[in-house]
Amino acid sequence: MxxxxxxxxxxxxxxxxxxxxxxxxxxxxxxxxxxxxxxxxxxxxxxxxxxxxxxxxxxxxxxxxxxxxxxxxxxxxxxxxxxxxxxxxxxxxxxxxxxxxxxxxxxxxxxxxxxxxxxxxxxxxxxxxxIAAFAITEPDAGSNSHAITTTATSDGDGYIIRGQKTYISGVDQADWVLVVARLSDARTGNLQPALFMVPTDTPGLQATEIEMEVRLPEQQFQLFFDDMRVPADALIGDGDTALTMLFAGLNPERVIASAMALGNARYAIGKAVDYAKERQVWGKPIGAHQGLAHPLAQCQIELELARLMMRKAAALVDAGRDAEAGEAANMAKYASGEISAKAVDQAIQTLGGNGLSTEYGLAGMLAASRLPRVAPVSREMILNFVAQHSLGLPRSY
The missing domain is CATH 1.10.540.10 (Acyl-CoA dehydrogenase/oxidase, N-terminal domain)
Structure with a gap:
């Protein structure tokens, strides 16, 4: 299309x-x-x-x-x-x-x-x-991408990559994985970020599934790079713009992750509203009672506000206004993560005991509804970003 x-x-x-x-x-x-x-x-x-x-x-x-x-x-x-x-x-x-x-x-x-x-x-x-997966997160780095220890060493006509990654989505479905490593800068000798596109069947790449309570069709994996050799043209771009490249990918990631979270919230609210219209107690639908109607109305308001920020962030990305897009993408991610968790929780509460049944499917969404508050960036790191960059407060980390 x-x-x-x-x-x-x-x-x-x-x-x-x-x-x-x-x-x-x-x-x-x-x-x-x-x-x-x-x-x-x-x-x-x-x-x-x-x-x-x-x-x-x-x-x-x-x-x-x-x-x-x-x-x-x-x-x-x-x-x-x-x-x-x-x-x-x-x-x-x-x-x-x-x-x-x-x-x-x-x-x-x-x-x-x-x-x-x-x-x-x-x-x-x-x-x-x-399908291409993306590998940045490491066990000992977490949100601190500056602490990445996966390294790429030039060996003449290629690179040797050593290290590990964790919580990498969909590697079993992927043909390639874009690996964020650190490469020695020939001019300074310092280790600088670099991105490598690696076929998932490359020798030296081992993927181990992580057992998760969140039930999704896409599994999470740990990746281990044991002297994994890649050709020189696996390095994306010219090797000098990795940080810029990362933001070119991470801002869209946060925005479309927001869209997914908002869709999930819409699904949960829709289920709750349908039930509240049909379920009769004391001769009227339970949705007529403010104890249930008002919380759902609050969810709808917060959903629409989050959608506004998501659309703004997407428009800024599309216009190439990266500095503004970063702020909007983080705010959209925060707002959508909050309403994702709140909407599913309120939907379950609206259905009462039925909210925990397999028939209605909402309880199974509970763990996944909290995922947008944690990944791809935690709500706490977003608050750090807004405090520092939007409000001009001293950096806390």
Whole structure:
């Protein structure tokens, strides 16, 4: 699917869908409802993959919406990818690898890859035929990316990568993984960040699944790099812009993760509202009682406020206004994480005992609803960012 990208002129009013965006929203909503919550929940329980869902959204052009048309993408922007993700999630069929493959990896390579790298990676990512994972988090680094210890050492015509990563999503589905390592700067001798695109079947790369209480179709993995050798052209870009490249991927990651969280919140609120309209107590629907109506109304208000910030952040990313986009992306991520957890909790409370039953499926969402408060960046680190960069307070870490 090809649609018009958001431009700088759209930032003044990023909250109203264009006709094309409205059509895109309807398309994503329809395919999300076709598969729905039960399909994804069953895959999560059985360890199956949501391959049919991925293949269908790929065939419809939804995977590569944000990528350039000359490399097989839709020529639109992050705004459009977020619309698709939100509607899929609101139907109970959110796709985590949309966050990782086109939003993070696709954005980085489209902006900073060499022409040969764009030709090699982007068509497969855009079509959905190939999936790229992203590996930055380490056991002893956490949110402090400056403490990354995975290293890449030049050996003449390639690099040797040593180290480990943790909580890396969907490696078992991925064809490549974009690894953040530290490379010696020939000019200064200091270790500088560098990004390497690595096929997941590379010798020396070992992936171990992490057992999780959060039930998702996409598993989490630890990665171990044991003298893993990669060719020189695995280094993305020129090696001197890794920090800029990271933000080119991490800002979109936070925005589309917000869209996924907001869709999940919409799903939970919708379930609660439907139940509150039908469930009769003392001769009237329970939704007529303010004890249940007001908390749901509060959730709806907070949801809409978070959606406003998400749309603003996406528009800023699409306009290339990176400094402003970073602040908005963090705020959108914070707000969506809060309403994700609150909406699922209130939905369960609205259903009472039924909220804990398998039939309604809400209890199974409880752990996952807290995920946006933790990843891809914790709410506490976002508050640190806002305190320092938005308010000008002294740095606390």
């Amino acid at each position: 090809t649609t018009k990208a958001t431009t700088a002129a759209d930032i003044a009013n990023p909250i109203v869908d264009t006709d094309e965006q409205a059509q895109l929203r309807e398309l994503a909503r329809d395919v999300g409802r076709k598969y729905g919550f039960e399909y994804v929940a069953n895959a999560s329980k059985t360890g199956a993959k949501t391959t049919e869902l991925w293949n269908e959204i790929a065939e419809l052009g939804l995977v590569g919406l944000n990528l350039p048309t000359e490399y097989g993408g839709g020529g639109a922007g992050l705004t459009e990818l977020c619309i698709a993700q939100e509607e899929l999630s609101a139907a109970g069929a959110g796709v985590l690898m949309l966050v990782v493959s086109p939003a993070i990896n696709g954005s980085i390579i489209a902006q900073y890859g060499t022409e040969e790298q764009k030709q090699r990676y982007l068509p497969g990512i855009a079509s959905g035929e190939k």
